[in-house]
Structures are given as structure tokens and as C-alpha cells.
Amino acid sequence: MKITVSGIHNGQPIPEQFAFGVPNADDRMSFGPNRNPEVSWDEVPEGTRSFVVIMFDPDVPSVADDVNQEGKTIPKDLPRVDFFHWLLVDIPADVRRIPEGEDSDGVIPKGKPVGAGPIGVRGVNNYTQFLAGNPDMAGTYAGYDGPCPPWNDERLHHYHFEVHALDVESLGLSGEFDGEAVRKAMAGHVLASARVTVTYTLNPELA
Template sequence: MPAALDQIEKPGVVIAKDAPRISVDHWVLADIPADRRSLQEGEDSSGFAKGGKPTGPTSHGVRGANVYAGFLPSKPDMAGSYGGYDGPCPPRNDQRPHRYVVEIFALDIERLVLPEGFTGNAMVDAMKGHVLARGAASATYSRWEGTK
């Protein structure tokens, strides 16, 4: 994601391919039950919800806060907690395709000690020393509307 969040979707602005970037979390889910082998499509989200979805316990794990919790609350009509999954939505004014990675971790403990509304960084810190295995899948996506 562009590091300059105030440039996202700003009329007349083009975010260059080489603009500074930051990594963000579109989904943070901890403490998935060990007997859980899959999530059904839409189980943690049936689409973007204006104002977000709650953080906290669900039947399939504990939701943390995703990236939208960090910058959408500054827009009065979008404020909320933004837990769960809110999918890819790269800015239309960004020349660089965004890379999305889904990671899953097998841990040697059943539950992490995390505060309400925890972030992905807090979850990574809590997992240190407990990771038995991990898997990942990635894809790229762009909504660039300018001349390529």
C-alpha cells in the first residue's frame, strides 16, 4: 500500500510505481480452533461493511483489527472497528499492482494472549517462539485506471 495514505483515491494524483510502500493487514484472525480445516467463502466476511465488523471472538477464531481500522475512522461516515476480513481494494490511482499474501500458522499453543482489537503486528509478536509450521499463498491485483 502507498505509504502516503492521504494520496489514496485523491483526484488528480497518480501514485507512482516507485512511491514508498508499507505492508498492511486486510485480515487478522487468531486462535482458529485446531480441528478447523477450512473456512467457507464469506464466513468471516460477506463483503466490506461501512463502519467495519466487530473485533473479538467468533466461532472460527478471534478477529483482530485490519488496516481499515487505521485510516477509515478519520472519515466521519466510515468510523468503526474493522475486524475480520476486508479484501483487496488497491487505489485506482496507484500504478503499482498490489501483492496480497494469505498466511496461516500452526502453533504449539491453543490460545494467544492478545488485547481486544489487536493488530497483525501484535499477533506476530505473540506467536514468537510458538510457530510449528506455516503456509502461504499470494496474488497480485490492480485497479489502475490510467495509461499503463
């Protein structure tokens, strides 16, 4: 199976139009356009009954105490964890494309609703946890929300866009399900997968 993310090349930086946060000389970071990129796929295996689309960042600090703190840096060798940016499940078997901006077009304070979206069923991304302590932004973030790595992180962040072809029409997930729930539900049902990896940073020393 092949995946194509329009305007994005494997191993290259993701354009700012797809980012939740963009560089700002005065405030370090400001909100970005936060549009989901166009994602398409082909060479689908026979027997496919649905698709899952996932985007995640495996380079997120496991300890967030120093994230975006003046006078501090997040060391490159700090252990990292997965941060899910996009979860769409139960995408019908006849779908081969998610248009740009279809699932996200701008930063929405307090998030987008879970459940059926424009295409497929939205899961909860990790901005739900990351922004929980911000009274202006706290909420349930579902569907796509793009990159916004810490501006003081010494590590370049990588973002994996994945599409998985499944042998079931539905994963049976509902409510506020997360990335780990999707991975667990997919186990044993994946016929084929494809991935594109891009990078992003808000650290001016790495840009």
C-alpha cells in the same frame, strides 16, 4: 503444510467477489461483495495446538496524501508498508477450513466486532485507520475486509494469504489487537507456515 484458497491461484488476480472495492467507470471505485474466500489447509505438523490466518498487502503507500486524488498518481517507487486485511487467531487445532463468506459477506460501514468470530478470534485490520476520517465509515474493522488499493497507484498490489500452525492453544491476545501484535505474539511458536499470493488493482492502466 499446504494452504488452498478456493477460486484463487498463486500469482493471479483475486476475483472481485472477494474485494472491498471494485472498478466503477463513473466513480472510479464502488463497494464490492467483500466475501472472505474459502481457505483450507492440510499436512499439519504434529504438535499443532492452534492456527493463525493472516492476509496482508505489503504494497500500501507509506504516505497517503495523494491516495485516490484526481490529477495525481502514486509513484511505483514510493516506499511501502504492510496493510493487514484479515487476522484470525486461536483457531482450534481440529479446524482445517474457513468457508467462503463465513467471516465477511459484504461491506459493513463502521466495521465488524473484534473478539470471537464464527471461527477463531478476530483482530483489527487496517481499514480501522484508513477510514478513520470518513464519518460515514469510521469504526473498528475486525476480521476480513478485502482488497481496495488506490485507483491512482502505479504499483500492482500483492495479497499474501497465510496460515500458521502454532504450538500454543492461544496467543493470549484480546481487545483491539493488530497485525504487529499477532506477529509479535507468534514469534517462537510457529511450527509451520504456508502462503498463497494473489494480485489486485483498481488502476485501469494496470488492469
